[in-house]
Amino acid sequence: MQVFISDSHIADCTVGIQVGTNGTASPFIALSVDRTTVSQMGSNGIEVFSGKVAVSNSVINQNNFGAGAVVFDSELDLFNNQINFNQLGVDVLANSTVRLVGNDFSLNSVDIQCAVPLVLESGNAVEGVIANGCVLLPVNQTTSAPPSGASTLVPFYLYSLLTLFA
Amino acid sequence: MSGVGDDANPCSRTAPCKTFAGAISKTAVNGEIDCLDPGGFGALTITKSITIDGGPGVSSVLVAGTNGLVISGFNANISVTLRNLAVQGLGPGGLGQGLSGIKIINAATVYLENVLIK
Numbered sequence: 001m002q003v004f005i006s007d008s009h010i011a012d013c014t015v016g017i018q019v020g021t022n023g024t025a026s027p028f029i030a031l032s033v034d035r036t037t038v039s040q041m042g043s044n045g046i047e048v049f050s051g052k053v054a055v056s057n058s059v060i061n062q063n064n065f066g067a068g069a070v071v072f073d074s075e076l077d078l079f080n081n082q083i084n085f086n087q088l089g090v091d092v093l094a095n096s097t098v099r100l101v102g103n104d105f106s107l108n109s110v111d112i113q114c115a116v117p118l119v120l121e122s123g124n125a126v127e128g129v130i131a132n133g134c135v136l137l138p139v140n141q142t143t144s145a146p147p148s149g150a151s152t153l154v155p156f157y158l159y160s161l162l163t164l165f166a
Numbered sequence: 167m168s169g170v171g172d173d174a175n176p177c178s179r180t181a182p183c184k185t186f187a188g189a190i191s192k193t194a195v196n197g198e199i200d201c202l203d204p205g206g207f208g209a210l211t212i213t214k215s216i217t218i219d220g221g222p223g224v225s226s227v228l229v230a231g232t233n234g235l236v237i238s239g240f241n242a243n244i245s246v247t248l249r250n251l252a253v254q255g256l257g258p259g260g261l262g263q264g265l266s267g268i269k270i271i272n273a274a275t276v277y278l279e280n281v282l283i284k
Contacts, residue, residue, distance in 0.1 A: 001242070001273055008281040013267060016283075 006034045014042045016063075019074070020049035033058055041066060045086070048074040056080055060089075067091040068108070071098060078103050083111075092116055092134070100124050167225070169205025186210040186218065186227070186235075201225040201250075211236040212246055220250035227253045231265075234283075238271040245275045252282040 003019075010016040016038040019029050029051040037059045038045040044066035046055065054077040060068035067088040069076060073095040080102045083089045089105050092098050092114035099119050105111040105126040112118060112126065114134040167177070173188030175181035177199075183189040185208040189199045195214045201207065204223035209232055220226075227234045234253035237246050253267040267283035270276055 001270070001276070003270060003276045003278070005278040005281070008278055008283070010267070010283040012284045 001029050003029070003031045004034075005032065005036055008036045010036065010038045011040045012042075015047055016041050016045045018047045018049075019051040019053060028052075032056075037061075038068070039063065044068070044070045044091075046070070048072070048076060050074060053077070054079070058082075061085045063087065067113075071096040075099075077101075082106075084108060088113055090114075092118060167199060167201040167205070167207055168203050169207075170203075171205075190214075190216065209234055209236075211238060213238055213240055213244075215239075215244040215246065217247040217249065218251065219247075220252070222250070225251055227251065229253070229255045233265045233269045234267045236266075236269045236271065237273050237276060239273050242272055242274055244273050245277075246273055247277040247279070248281055249277075249279040250281075252284070254282070254284045 019031050031051060031053040033055040035057045039062045041063045042065055045060045045063040046069040048071045050073045052075045056079040059082045061084050063086045065087060068083045068086040068090060070091045072093040076098045078100050082104045084107045086108045089108040089111040094115055096116055103124050112130050112134050118134050167189055168182035171182035171184040173184045175183055177183040177189045177192045182202055187208055187210050193199055193216060198217040198219060200219045201221040206226045206228045209227060209229050
């Protein structure tokens with residue numbers, strides 16, 4: 001199943017967009033969201049369970065009681081979005097991959113929280129909190145297990161220097 | 167479709183229908199339902215390929231305690247386009263306590279363009 005959402009506004013629901021159901025096998029779902037606002041949900045803005053989702057040029061904000069986006073056993077691409085004023089910007093749960101390109105994370109209580117490494121393919125403005133072992137990697141770097149303990153944010157230039165002297 | 171239509175009409179330009187449910191049964195597979203003017207056209211379950219275009223006015227699905235639009239094809243091959251629509255009344259901050267604004271159970275492709283879900 002393929003679902004395309006564009007130029008739309010989703011607000012004041014319990015969950016804005018839900019793909020699949022947690023704990024239940026669902027048919028393969030691909031979702032594209034472009035130029036859309038997902039805001040002021042009672043829970044999470046976007047929930048993805050067992051699916052592939054691309055969100056671009058959109059605003060995910062003011063989800064004060066949950067996350068802007070939650071993924072589990074899924075792939076999530078976020079390109080050129082504003083993700084702000086959420087309780088949690090992006091929550092990456094098990095068996096998931098998130099690709100972040102050119103997003104603005106700001107004014108979330110926690111910007112990114114993850115149980116797996118995040119792949120950062122180009123610059124993202126993350127001015128807040130990276131929690132629970134997220135590792136942001138530059139372009140074309142393969143993911144590896146995140147370090148235990150406190151979160152780590154490796155800026156692109158620092159990672160390049162480390163790679164150069166490795 | 168028209169806010170002052172009647173489901174007893176043939177859903178033509180000069181004799182429009184009142185609700186989506188009344189119009190869809192008179193619309194062929196791969197056909198299109200267009201709204202001529204603003205109105206609340208009710209909840210709907212879609213089981214075939216179709217396009218619903220709310221047009222330039224405020225074409226709304228206002229619900230409370232139920233789903234707004236449900237897409238549930240008899241097979242997985244249907245294609246549905248929903249354009250220029252407002253689905254309201256879903257809560258918790260909305261007007262009521264509906265369930266899902268647009269619930270997609272079975273379809274090949276679904277396009278939502280300029281849709282307000284609130």
